[in-house]
Amino acid sequence: MLTPSHKDIRLGSSNPPRQSLPMGDGGEAVWIDVIQKMDEVYTELVDSQTELEEKNLRLEEAHDFIGSVLAAMTDVLIVCDADGLIQQVNPALETIVARRERDLTGLPIAGLFDDKSQEAVCGFLHELMNGGMVAQRDVSLAGPDSQKALISVNCTPRRDHRGRLVGMVLVGRPIGELQRAYRELDTAHQKLTHTQQRMLVSEKMAALGRLVAGVAHELNNPISFVFGNMYALKRYGEAITKYLSACNEKTGPDKMQALRRELKIDQVLRDIGPLVDGTLEGAERVRDIVQDLRRFSSNQEETPEVFNVTRLVRTAVDWVIKTQRMKPAVILDVPDMLEIRGRKGQLHQIIVNLVQNAADVLEGNPGGEIMITGEKTESEVIVRVCDNGPGIPPDRIDKIFEPFFTTKPIGAGTGLGLYISYNIALKQGGDLTVANRPGGGAEFTLKVPLDEHPAT
Ligand SMILES: Nc1ncnc2c1ncn2[C@@H]1O[C@H](COP(=O)(O)OP(=O)(O)OP(=O)(O)O)[C@@H](O)[C@H]1O
Ligand SMILES: [Mg+2]
Numbered sequence: 001m002l003t004p005s006h007k008d009i010r011l012g013s014s015n016p017p018r019q020s021l022p023m024g025d026g027g028e029a030v031w032i033d034v035i036q037k038m039d040e041v042y043t044e045l046v047d048s049q050t051e052l053e054e055k056n057l058r059l060e061e062a063h064d065f066i067g068s069v070l071a072a073m074t075d076v077l078i079v080c081d082a083d084g085l086i087q088q089v090n091p092a093l094e095t096i097v098a099r100r101e102r103d104l105t106g107l108p109i110a111g112l113f114d115d116k117s118q119e120a121v122c123g124f125l126h127e128l129m130n131g132g133m134v135a136q137r138d139v140s141l142a143g144p145d146s147q148k149a150l151i152s153v154n155c156t157p158r159r160d161h162r163g164r165l166v167g168m169v170l171v172g173r174p175i176g177e178l179q180r181a182y183r184e185l186d187t188a189h190q191k192l193t194h195t196q197q198r199m200l201v202s203e204k205m206a207a208l209g210r211l212v213a214g215v216a217h218e219l220n221n222p223i224s225f226v227f228g229n230m231y232a233l234k235r236y237g238e239a240i241t242k243y244l245s246a247c248n249e250k251t252g253p254d255k256m257q258a259l260r261r262e263l264k265i266d267q268v269l270r271d272i273g274p275l276v277d278g279t280l281e282g283a284e285r286v287r288d289i290v291q292d293l294r295r296f297s298s299n300q301e302e303t304p305e306v307f308n309v310t311r312l313v314r315t316a317v318d319w320v321i322k323t324q325r326m327k328p329a330v331i332l333d334v335p336d337m338l339e340i341r342g343r344k345g346q347l348h349q350i351i352v353n354l355v356q357n358a359a360d361v362l363e364g365n366p367g368g369e370i371m372i373t374g375e376k377t378e379s380e381v382i383v384r385v386c387d388n389g390p391g392i393p394p395d396r397i398d399k400i401f402e403p404f405f406t407t408k409p410i411g412a413g414t415g416l417g418l419y420i421s422y423n424i425a426l427k428q429g430g431d432l433t434v435a436n437r438p439g440g441g442a443e444f445t446l447k448v449p450l451d452e453h454p455a456t
Helices: 006-013 016-018 028-071 089-095 115-128 174-246 251-264 265-296 308-325 344-361 417-427
Strands: 076-081 088-089 134-142 148-159 165-174 305-308 329-333 339-342 369-376 382-386 429-437 442-449
Touching: 006 442, 016 308, 089 134, 089 305, 089 442, 115 134, 115 148, 115 165, 115 251, 148 174, 165 174, 174 251, 251 265, 305 308, 308 329, 308 344, 308 382, 339 344, 344 382, 344 417, 344 442, 417 429, 417 442
Parallel strands: 329 369
Antiparallel strands: 076 088, 076 165, 134 148, 148 165, 305 339, 369 382, 382 442, 429 442
């Protein structure tokens, strides 16, 4: 590839000088000297040639290496000079634009791109000249048959040994494939969301089914004893009417006494009070269940008003404790006045829920205690409802605010109390949290702002 070989040099230049030099005194020595010099020169020449060949070999290897790297690149590479004329491209670019490097060399770089991208590409070099950065710009290469290939481009300036800008290197990553994959992913995601929504709907339906079953069960009990009581009252009414008619007919005292025994009037009079009370209790229970249902489905808006939280806590506690068979001890540590502006009915609902839950876990526990504290800070009122029950197992504590989470038997609870309470607290601009007390039992902390923000 380079100059003639070692052997060529020796053959081609060893004879002629000997014939032309004169012989005589000392001539021999001169010849020897000349020949030695020539040998030295040839040796140097041969060494240089060997060195040159080695360098050439390394150069070729480096060239091949760079070529293989460029060929292996999936990213597009374009090198251009300071005038924006193409100097080199890699095979990835050649494939996309379906043109050979030799046909592209010397052409303006902008010509490789589609009409819309050309202006942007022309601007890249100017931006680099002005010290700017060209990173992650999306432009389209113009392929054969008006095809376009979207690439995300990074450009870096190319400088000479004095640091002057002599061109730029553009590296572009084809993102058409990525976009397609993204679109596919997006479609898959949409499908998944859709399926999730469907699952949510069926879950809601199942939850509704559970709710209806629970509610039906809860209603069944009071309604059946309201019915039973009403039939008894009807019978009692008939007996009393019969007895009063006999009274009006001026029946004699003996007959009246016999009739009184026969109609069990004394027993009837004794039973009427408890029967009416029982019926009322049943009707109240039905009313409470209906109210609970309404609170679940209600979207009626309550207007904020100024009220004393302490009074509200007292009534809520009374409500709950009155209905408990075995009443837990209640310790109230609340200042007389805790005034806020908010939605009274909703706050009442939260406190009733919390106290009811505490009373439920203490049922059958003779030492059961509910402690309620209240305090006012600069911006909020904090009410804590604590109990000395079993507390909440750690694996359930994250779930208790979820809708329909309940550990109570069917008919005893819907699992909506805390879910609704939590959402009411949030809606009022407050918060409801739970923790287990170090000494045992649960502690619910309700925070409500002193003045409900008009926007909430
Ligand atoms: N003070 C408490 N101590 C221990 N566990 C509690 C306490 N309060 C609530 N829980 C647990 O949280 C669950 C959910 O309570 P939540 O008030 O949401 O529903 P519920 O009381 O089961 O039914 P509902 O209130 O709708 O009648 C309860 O079933 C219970 O397991
Ligand atoms: Mg509850």
